[in-house]
Amino acid sequence: MSGRLAGKVALVTGSTLGIGAAIARLFVREGARVVLNSHLHDDAARRIADELGSERALFVQADVADPPAVQAMVDHAGARFGAIDVLVNNAGRNFFNDPLALTPDDWRRCMAVDLEGAWHCTRAVLPGMLAQGAGSVINIASVHGHKIIPGCFPYPVAKHALIGMTRALGLQYAAQGLRVNSISPGLILTEAIEASFAASADPAAERAKQADLLPCKRIGQPEEVAYTALFLASDEARFINAADILIDGGRSQLYHE
Template sequence: MSLQKYSQKRLQDKVAIVTGSTLGIGAATARLFVREGAKVVLNSHLDDAAALKIQTELGEANAMFVQADVADADAMQMLVDEAIARFGRVDILINNAGMNVFADPLEMTPEQWKRCFAVDLDGVWNATRSVLPEMLKRGAGAIVNIASVHGHKIIPGCFPYPVAKHALIGLTRSLGIEYASRGIRVNSISPGLIMTEAIQNWFASCSDPEAERERQAALLPCGRIGQPEEVAYTALFLASDEARFINATDILIDGGRSQLYHE
């Protein structure tokens, strides 16, 4: 089968749900998808200034915002139902919503453990479970999960976040194989250090923000910190028909750091 010629807009007439899409990687992905011709359902657990800003930026014709906590299965089903009611279908799901939980294993509270998995693993399944019937009915769909370099390498002091991200990569592979013959592709992306608002705030909290920024950049073989748009472009590729033979796969976006041997 020869490859078709793709239109200049790589997601023309597609409908995408992007969870956690008012800031950071999610917002960059939503903006890029709209530029590439998609209608986008924006999401956050907060209906705040960031949500209003991106919804206004993208415009009512191109995007709608639905407040929903990914940890709430009923809320995610409601989000999908609203997406279908507004745009008629769902072609793409980007599971971006997540949260950091870093704690000493023996000092971590049960609430911290539960919330980490409720958002970083259950949240992905809640959204995926809600879109699968629609995708299976049409025999087509692309799901992209935003995992993490923590799903490949263990950084001390970050428990239990890596546990959830390892499980998320396992979920990606399992679902990708489970539904491959029915037209559904499930892949994941594992970003390393990306200059999101959260990372900017972390740098600002350091005693010497610029020194810490330089230290972190020096750890990367490429000598710089990644940008949200660089993750968004990989999500675009995986969501597009250009990646139609890619399934059950994880792509690392970490500037090569996870492949570097440290003394």
């Protein structure tokens, strides 16, 4: 352990699986005390909490779309570990549909989790960060916040807005020592992606097809996103603010499909 986050307290939402879990594990290895979060207290939550141990990690169940629950989570974290230095807004859900087939409830839930949830969490930690004159907020956006894929509405709307919020808040609080940045992953081999491959008619062929679309001819790993979050969370990135970092193997720069 190199201790790049030694002495820091981090809250990582949606951190029981996939990218969020990879970030939580890496942050603990680098010396942080980490508040784990999910809207469910399920087997995945229990596994990662047990793995990381109660001295370095605390699991708090909370729906990021519920502001009182978010504030209670931040208060609980503060009572246990102290003020939060790093917030990673990773919690999110995929909502892909034809615009006219989308129900009002699905629209509201997409915005409530993928956009408003990040704001609720940021709003809850801002007073503590401002009081200590330092803090790093990292929003997990998406390549969908840069490029549009038909049939994926309204997810790209939320992710475009999340990147906009990143820039606005980063500039708003820069002079007070806060940094707000985002990461936009492309295709990353999470449990959800593995499940989608497994549900296809030929999982191996589908995996190979998706890998072949990428310039590097392989699918990204959650740890590769986690290391970028680690850099942004650390003092090494103290002059990076209101920025978005694409992690997609170069896919979004291709001229054609």
